[in-house]
Amino acid sequence: MADRDLEELQARDAAHVMGTYGRQPIGFVRGEGTALFDTQGRAHLDFLSGLAVTSLGHAHPEVADAIAAQARTLVHTSNLYLTVPMLDLAERLARVTEWPDARTFLCNSGAEANEAAIKLARRWGKQRSDDKIRVVTLEGSFHGRTLATLEATGQPAKHTPFAPLAGYVDTVPHDDAEALTAAVTDRTCAVLLEVIQGEGGVRPVPPDVLAAARRACDEHSALLIVDEVQTGVGRTGHWFAFQGTEVVPDVITVAKALGNGVPIGACIARGTAAAALGRGDHATTFGGNPLVCAAAVRVLDIIERDGLVTAAAEKGERVREGIAKLVADGLATGVRGAGLLLAVTLPDRVAAEVETACRERFLIVNAVAPDAIRLAPPLTVDGDEIDLALAVLRDALTSVRADNAHEERSEDE
Numbered sequence: 001m002a003d004r005d006l007e008e009l010q011a012r013d014a015a016h017v018m019g020t021y022g023r024q025p026i027g028f029v030r031g032e033g034t035a036l037f038d039t040q041g042r043a044h045l046d047f048l049s050g051l052a053v054t055s056l057g058h059a060h061p062e063v064a065d066a067i068a069a070q071a072r073t074l075v076h077t078s079n080l081y082l083t084v085p086m087l088d089l090a091e092r093l094a095r096v097t098e099w100p101d102a103r104t105f106l107c108n109s110g111a112e113a114n115e116a117a118i119k120l121a122r123r124w125g126k127q128r129s130d131d132k133i134r135v136v137t138l139e140g141s142f143h144g145r146t147l148a149t150l151e152a153t154g155q156p157a158k159h160t161p162f163a164p165l166a167g168y169v170d171t172v173p174h175d176d177a178e179a180l181t182a183a184v185t186d187r188t189c190a191v192l193l194e195v196i197q198g199e200g201g202v203r204p205v206p207p208d209v210l211a212a213a214r215r216a217c218d219e220h221s222a223l224l225i226v227d228e229v230q231t232g233v234g235r236t237g238h239w240f241a242f243q244g245t246e247v248v249p250d251v252i253t254v255a256k257a258l259g260n261g262v263p264i265g266a267c268i269a270r271g272t273a274a275a276a277l278g279r280g281d282h283a284t285t286f287g288g289n290p291l292v293c294a295a296a297v298r299v300l301d302i303i304e305r306d307g308l309v310t311a312a313a314e315k316g317e318r319v320r321e322g323i324a325k326l327v328a329d330g331l332a333t334g335v336r337g338a339g340l341l342l343a344v345t346l347p348d349r350v351a352a353e354v355e356t357a358c359r360e361r362f363l364i365v366n367a368v369a370p371d372a373i374r375l376a377p378p379l380t381v382d383g384d385e386i387d388l389a390l391a392v393l394r395d396a397l398t399s400v401r402a403d404n405a406h407e408e409r410s411e412d413e
């Protein structure tokens with residue numbers, strides 16, 4: 001049956017929105033908890049959380065109340081003046097990072113948080129030597145789409161349409177500690193990396209690479225910046241993924257889940273890095289605005305009160321147990337990631353087909369690599385929803401395998 005409401009949305013999108021996104025054939029009008037409701041009122045189980053954003057589920061009543069109350073009180077003043085929610089948020093970020101000397105720059109997205117971190121590192125470098133401006137990043141990384149963060153993103157195909165770029169980045173393989181050590185020199189102001197590469201396929205960076213990065217930064221007076229935009233705010237079973245490693249960075253960047261869907265980003269630094277940016281060095285009109293900060297403060301308070309960081313680790317175990325059964329039955333080959341940021345790896349490059357088969361069965365997941373499906377449900381997901389999602393995934397995997405076997409047989413005939 002034709003879905004005229006969806007067709008109308010698609011026509012309006014094609015007419016007046018720039019075509020930068022490959023859209024799924026689906027329009028959502030409402031969300032509640034782990035459920036998203038489409039134009040026909042059908043419920044979909046959301047195991048992607050708007051790309052690891054809505055960690056408290058959709059339309060969380062307490063976050064909605066915090067936004068509504070702040071909207072009726074004070075939405076915006078600019079950074080020429082002090083406002084309370086911004087200070088409340090900066091203090092809470094110091095607590096959850098466990099950095100008592102943390103200082104935060106607030107902005108509006110993950111890319112902006114990384115842009116701020118890169119500028120901070122450049123400033124920090126130039127305070128030591130005029131040519132200390134280079135940044136080392138890892139192949140397969142994703143740090144954003146502004147020109148500086150695009151260049152830091154270790155995916156050359158994304159650079160090509162915009163070349164030439166500034167040429168300030170040295171990129172090394174994500175799993176080669178020696179290459180990383182060799183790339184860091186006295187001209188390096190920072191190493192920028194994710195502990196688990198999210199868009200790069202939910203691919204953990206090996207502990208020896210993280211240790212090498214910390215060591216090289218210390219030897220060459222460079223800053224270690226960990227991009228926690230996707231991994232942060234409890235998703236991996238730690239407040240921040242670096243807390244599950246042996247390594248402590250100088251700077252982290254956060255966004256996505258911090259506002260549960262309200263656009264916000266943060267660049268958080270400790271030690272000498274915290275003082276690198278001074279008056280006039282960086283700014284953004286909306287950064288730290290009372291509306292988004294009130295939302296983020298409530299998000300952090302709920303995660304803390306409801307023990308959702310530990311819950312992410314525990315629920316992640318339940319998902320892993322389900323995936324292990326898929327592996328045992330030959331439908332999947334393994335699992336990558338931590339907490340509730342997981343990728344199911346597949347025997348073939350059929351992730352796009354599996355994503356579609358899941359969507360047709362009202363389960364939202366994402367093909368994060370040609371052979372891997374990303375699962376990132378809200379931290380509030382319950383056991384029944386996990387079991388249901390795994391049953392749907394099993395059915396989708398079985399169906400895609402049967403379709404492909406059928407096609408292969410037809411080709412042979």
Ligand code: PLP
Nearest residue numbers: 109110111142143144198229230
């Ligand atoms: N860094 C990481 C690790 C990300 O996963 C993303 C987005 O997916 C970004 C940065 C960019 O964030 P944004 O899309 O909010 O600019």
